[in-house]
Amino acid sequence: MLPIVLVVAFFQLVVLQQPLPAFGNLLVGFLCVWLGLAFFIRGLEQALFPLGESIAFAFARKANIYWLLFFAFALGFGTTIAEPALIAITKVAAEVAAGGGIIENHKEALDSYALGLRLTVAFSVGLAIVIGVLRIIKGWPIQYLIIGGYICVVVMTLFAPPEIIGIAYDSGGVTTSTVTVPLVTALGIGLAESIKGRNPMVDGFGLIAFASLTPMIFVMAYGLVI
């Protein structure tokens, strides 16, 4: 937190040469952020981490892989569809598409385009968690899958409409929220710990990586199809 304050203060006072407005607000805000982080980390250790791991253990013990994959999909889809950052970016994407003449420029067409895009991204994140979980179970090395995904992205970039490329690339980054990340990380690590022969450090991470890769591919595909 301190670094942000330093950066803002330096640019405001030295570069722009303007006074710092409302010092009181700054102080209250600083206090809120500091308290908030302390609470969040406490909740992390008490709820999100143990819950993710206990679910992973439970699934590994009861050993029905289909339910586990279904759970993975639901988790990815459910947490993404309501994500505020995603809702914002799909709205802008619809405007870009209308500006480029891909869809008609009236409210109905814009809304349906944005909703379609949102569903596409949510579906792709669900699929990503499924692939990621499958990888942990089977022990596939992550790099081949991710590099394969990159090749997909590069090839699709050649064919996708240029308007959608920037949005597609950005949509990979906005899908994973602050609550989802710890939970999904704990789930992956829990799975890797409970399956014999997996190393949590090598196999447990990687779910988030898939969740940031597949949306790029699917958004470009959406741009190609529509």
Place this chain on the structure above:
Amino acid sequence: MGLLQLLQETVLSTMTDVLPIVIIIFGFQLVILRQRIPNLKSVLIGFIYVLVGLTLFLVGLQEALFPLGKLMAQQLTDPDFIRGTTTTLVDGLRWYDYKWVYLFAAAIGFATTIAEPALIAVAIKAHNLSGGTISVWGLRVAVAIGVAIGITLGTFRIVTGTPLYNYIITGYLVVVIQTLYAPRSVIALAYDSGGVTTSTVTVPMVAALGLGLATTVPGRSALLDGFGLIAFASLLPMITVMSYAQVGAWWLRRYAKRRPVAPS
């Protein structure tokens, strides 16, 4: 906007973040796994902590830093301001006239990433699992440096108007080559760190910067060129985290070599 109203809205938006997760998890626990959640009370209290923590965190940012940060992004990208800092006499601005913008981009990228809660979570996990060889601060700083370089490159791209995919594809190539040489245990973590960097803190600040630049640089469209900063911010951390691990491994080797052999 009043503080109370802001608080109310933030609680609501945090709830929509948390609620789907709670429903899915509890649904699966009760219907499919048919088991009670261990330490239910403690978990529920934990969720309340998460809710309260995130709400306070966001309200604090809204109250203190976002408005100021966004205003600064606009002021720094304002052509009048940039003209005042340069001695270039020709009409058009050159890419190097935007030096303060690059510095701001790097500084704000670094600072917001250090404060990112999702990154702290992953760093804690990585630290515990690696048995202490990956330090929480080491990972956070490595990722933050990555985001700083990423956002700077991203602003440079908006100023020069070069196509986004050239940079991203080059970045992919670097990632692929590094993957061949990086210690195997860090690869998945490095890939993950691309996605965790851009959450609550970084996205709003960076979006304001991109939008400000794309609106004021002549020949750029806010809709088309304002995008791409997040993509840079998710790509570069993979490279810096793998570098961090490589440097760490190299350091260990060197240290092991130098250590005097104990006399037998």
